[in-house]
Amino acid sequence: MALVVQKYGGSSVADAERVRRVAERIVESKKAGDDVVVVCSAMGDTTDDLLDLAQQVCSNPPARELDMLLTAGERISNALVAMAIEELGCQARSFTGSQAGVITTGVHGKAKIIDVTPGRLQDALGQDQVVLVAGFQGVSQDTKDVTTLGRGGSDTTAVALAAALKADVCEIYTDVDGIFSADPRIVPNARKLATVTFEEMLELAACGAKVLMLRCVEYARRYHLPIHVRSSYSDKPGTIVSGSIKDIPMEDALLTGVAHDKSEAKVTVVGIPDLPGYAAKIFRAVADADINIDMVLQNVSKVEGGKTDITFTCPHDSGPAAVAKLESLRGEIGFTEVLYDDKVGKVSLIGAGMRSHPGVTATFCETLADNGVNIDLISTSEIRISVLVHETDLDKAVRSLHEAFNLGSDEEATVYGGTGR
Amino acid sequence: MALVVQKYGGSSVADAERVRRVAERIVESKKAGDDVVVVCSAMGDTTDDLLDLAQQVCSNPPARELDMLLTAGERISNALVAMAIEELGCQARSFTGSQAGVITTGVHGKAKIIDVTPGRLQDALGQDQVVLVAGFQGVSQDTKDVTTLGRGGSDTTAVALAAALKADVCEIYTDVDGIFSADPRIVPNARKLATVTFEEMLELAACGAKVLMLRCVEYARRYHLPIHVRSSYSDKPGTIVSGSIKDIPMEDALLTGVAHDKSEAKVTVVGIPDLPGYAAKIFRAVADADINIDMVLQNVSKVEGGKTDITFTCPHDSGPAAVAKLESLRGEIGFTEVLYDDKVGKVSLIGAGMRSHPGVTATFCETLADNGVNIDLISTSEIRISVLVHETDLDKAVRSLHEAFNLGSDEEATVYGGTGR
The missing domain is CATH 3.40.1160.10 (Acetylglutamate kinase-like)
Structure with missing residues (x-):
């Protein structure tokens, strides 16, 4: 029992x-x-x-x-x-x-x-x-x-x-059958995953997979509690989220899936003095406005003591507030201007196998290049590569990466409507 | 404050x-x-x-x-x-x-x-x-x-x-302006009462005035808490429920109003042995079925050791259950039959003035007789007379009593729709 x-x-x-x-x-x-x-x-x-x-x-x-x-x-x-x-x-x-x-x-x-x-x-x-x-x-x-x-x-x-x-x-x-190797609405042959480790699920959730929220996965991981994600409309087994990537033999580790996220916007602060402390001022200002940032990129300045740019992403909803906060501090911090772009999307490849398979990043970038998708920003972790692309390229990026890394299955996934709280 | x-x-x-x-x-x-x-x-x-x-x-x-x-x-x-x-x-x-x-x-x-x-x-x-x-x-x-x-x-x-x-x-x-001398939907010139004592309000509530429930009036009376019943649609003062009939000088006491109630049904148990203990058996049976009874009437039997009838009223909803319970005990108790009538209504005259004005009961009965309303049952308290009549006679009974005891005002009452919980 x-x-x-x-x-x-x-x-x-x-x-x-x-x-x-x-x-x-x-x-x-x-x-x-x-x-x-x-x-x-x-x-x-x-x-x-x-x-x-x-x-x-x-x-x-x-x-x-x-x-x-x-x-x-x-x-x-x-x-x-x-x-x-x-x-x-x-x-x-x-x-x-x-x-x-x-x-x-x-x-x-x-x-x-x-x-x-x-x-x-x-x-x-x-x-x-x-x-x-x-x-x-x-x-x-x-x-x-x-x-x-x-x-x-x-x-x-x-x-x-x-x-x-x-x-x-x-x-x-x-309302879905489990965790998939990509959103089945974008990739019809997305594969339902039988098992996913907590670390992979955390990366998937953080990168836009909406089936499980980050905080719930974090909670389950802390208490070593297996989660079974499954459909309320069928009796099929779903996806078991449990275990750690540390427990997977390196040789067996695979790539898990491609996640995407349209909920972010890109903010670029242009012409910041390239001196210690200026990046901190920018991020303190954003933090004071209670805005979470995700990806961050700082370009190297071309001349010593010159100017640099910092780009970061934050949720759509918070974008205008982030811009307003920064604009209000423009004189004080001393940058030139703030650029804002909410027509962006993030695509991420996730999998414990990334640790043991060199060349994943290269294949990732080649695939996007071959499909004419321009990369705006790159961010990585031990088991994840994420890039920011133009939102109109997002679906194409998801499909081509899913294909390139051979993540699909032979059958089409069932897609139901609606979503829960 | x-x-x-x-x-x-x-x-x-x-x-x-x-x-x-x-x-x-x-x-x-x-x-x-x-x-x-x-x-x-x-x-x-x-x-x-x-x-x-x-x-x-x-x-x-x-x-x-x-x-x-x-x-x-x-x-x-x-x-x-x-x-x-x-x-x-x-x-x-x-x-x-x-x-x-x-x-x-x-x-x-x-x-x-x-x-x-x-x-x-x-x-x-x-x-x-x-x-x-x-x-x-x-x-x-x-x-x-x-x-x-x-x-x-x-x-x-x-x-x-x-x-x-x-x-x-x-x-x-x-959704009404206060407590009225009768239901304004039946008696257009019903008078809004400025004050009512707790005792009178208890009788009114028990006799079908739906504005306040009995239990809430009982609670307020126990704690000597004045209740102000008023309209949520106007700023006019409503009716203050407070004080006791004991505090009203006898000479000042008046009749308060006419209440009516269509929610009761009449049950008559026919042919009960006229011996001690039989009435108790009837009422124990009804109580065991968790049914509240209101008015009770027992006729005197014509011969010693003969048979008698007992009539009582109970809520419509409980009527069929009361009949079924009694039928199931017919052999045991030894009565002849149970009659059931849910086409009845109760009309009541209430007022502290009843104590000091002799002849109220006489006028009450004369008024109904003059209007061709037959009385089925009578029940009284110190400040109330209630009778059971055929339901089609109920409105006529209310109107004629209200008129006979001169309870009306010169203006028409405002009637709003709906009712609360």
């Missing part, structure tokens, strides 16, 4: 019919002899509808109240799934994040989990109940107010509960 | 526009210098929509999960009103029933308030915040599960909070 945590996204519980289907799947697991803990996101568009309402009554809704409002969504979906399970003859009990002991920081809208004290869940499991927990939410350690965890919050809830309950596996049910 | 608890029904917060209007009214009170605690029901049809969803996934939804589901409604409305208040420049904080310290029994769907420990509310009031509390809900003392209070729950929440916080008044905002 195993202890399984299952997480279902918003599209999996979008209406009564789907709620019933999810309940059937849960009851199957339960009847197979497993203890089951379930985390559901809010139904379909509930969160957007609630946000709409909030905007209608307040131009800038206070974060505490927004959390109070949005957490109603998961409360509804979890209670409904509990009812649907009871209809099938099993006993079920739903809990709010607070009742489940999900203790968080007090930052409304993007709280972080500090601790999980699942005493009530363990009691319910001991009574042979299916346990449902509202995802995406917790309770602030200091104020005891309701908090939400921000993007990927329900996945993170599931992984955190699995870790606290010492579950055998955390199953993330979603 | 007063401490005011305001309660708004579901129709008062049915959409974003109404939420904004409610917020304006709250901010007015706050700016006038009062401390304000607000209880809102769920928006418009939210509760019905959630019940619909529940029915779609489960034929007999477990009560615990139903409470978890339904309490999402008040959470949403209160968070939205808090946001709308912030938009107007005041600070507001919403609390769930559990956070507000509304401790209840564990009977899901119809929990009773055991205690209110409003520490967090007092802290927020101390910080000059407008406090919002989700009505209709609490937390079970034993299981710490979320509970709902059943019908009239939001009003009861408001009154209980007002009592615990030692508020100066509890304002119940609704």
